[in-house]
Amino acid sequence: MALKQVIEICELLETPVIEKAEIREFFLNKGLEEPEIETRKIKEEKGETEFIKINIRGKKSKSKGNAAPTLGIIGRLGGIGARPHKIGLVSDADGAITALATAAKLADMRKKGDMLNGDVIVATHLCPCSPIISHDPVSFMDAPVSMETMNKYEIDERMEAILSIDTTKGNRVINSRGFAISPTVKDGYILRVSEDLLDIMQIVTGKLPVVFPLSMQDITPYGNEIFHLNSILQPATVTHAPVVGIAITTEVPVPGCATGANHALDIEMAVRFAVEVAKAFGEGKCSFFDEKEFQRLLSLYGSMEHLKTLGNK
Numbered sequence: 001m002a003l004k005q006v007i008e009i010c011e012l013l014e015t016p017v018i019e020k021a022e023i024r025e026f027f028l029n030k031g032l033e034e035p036e037i038e039t040r041k042i043k044e045e046k047g048e049t050e051f052i053k054i055n056i057r058g059k060k061s062k063s064k065g066n067a068a069p070t071l072g073i074i075g076r077l078g079g080i081g082a083r084p085h086k087i088g089l090v091s092d093a094d095g096a097i098t099a100l101a102t103a104a105k106l107a108d109m110r111k112k113g114d115m116l117n118g119d120v121i122v123a124t125h126l127c128p129c130s131p132i133i134s135h136d137p138v139s140f141m142d143a144p145v146s147m148e149t150m151n152k153y154e155i156d157e158r159m160e161a162i163l164s165i166d167t168t169k170g171n172r173v174i175n176s177r178g179f180a181i182s183p184t185v186k187d188g189y190i191l192r193v194s195e196d197l198l199d200i201m202q203i204v205t206g207k208l209p210v211v212f213p214l215s216m217q218d219i220t221p222y223g224n225e226i227f228h229l230n231s232i233l234q235p236a237t238v239t240h241a242p243v244v245g246i247a248i249t250t251e252v253p254v255p256g257c258a259t260g261a262n263h264a265l266d267i268e269m270a271v272r273f274a275v276e277v278a279k280a281f282g283e284g285k286c287s288f289f290d291e292k293e294f295q296r297l298l299s300l301y302g303s304m305e306h307l308k309t310l311g312n313k
Helices: 003-013 020-029 091-112 147-154 195-205 264-282 291-301
Strands: 037-044 047-056 071-076 120-126 161-167 178-181 243-249
Touching (some): 003 020, 003 091, 020 047, 047 147, 243 264
Antiparallel strands (some): 178 243
């Protein structure tokens, strides 16, 4: 159960001013050590945001000279708030809430003695005053910094597989309430859905797993003037690690800038999923893709990494 951590993070983030000292103190009280918490404020033309990266070290992790793999968990969003236009947490905040609540849950577990095998690196950014942009069918939250900047500070070369979590409610192609996962994306290829992740998902939810559709457009970088579902798969444009999206979803389109639209039970379910993936991945029991099949694809069809670029202009 991770509802306590979800509520704690919501309370921590529902504020017009993000105090990084308060964020650090929260996680230090969870038993993390100073070197495991990084914060950095970045300011650009549209505004500023606070990046946070948390490394929950495992008992058999590579950070300790061992071999257990490192999982990355990224909270994707434009902003957690749309002040001065809107007061309170916006729907778009779900990615950050889920990622940080996962970090809090893993920290609480470790403090009690339940330490995972591998490192888990959690990264997101927190901006309570992000701009709003028009989008069909509903408005989105814009980010105060560029996608290049978000990728720079949220993607870590130590991540050997990545869960990218994002509110994905502003569309008409996902029509279920809760969360959905994507097929695995790696180096320009949309691969088959991981059977291991499907197994974990149906155990956590108690329901048949939900997989959301991807188009080729969705795995290309922002900036090419092509439609994207949202930014959930943007990490795949700058890493060789396999990336799977965790989309927080609704039955109807909900604007990213809507307040009162953060569903705690749905977020808690996504947190439990991320925690279970982290456990299994560190134990070598959760594969994001079939390496042999991926090499076969490369031998037959060649590299698709040109889809990770802005293409020919």
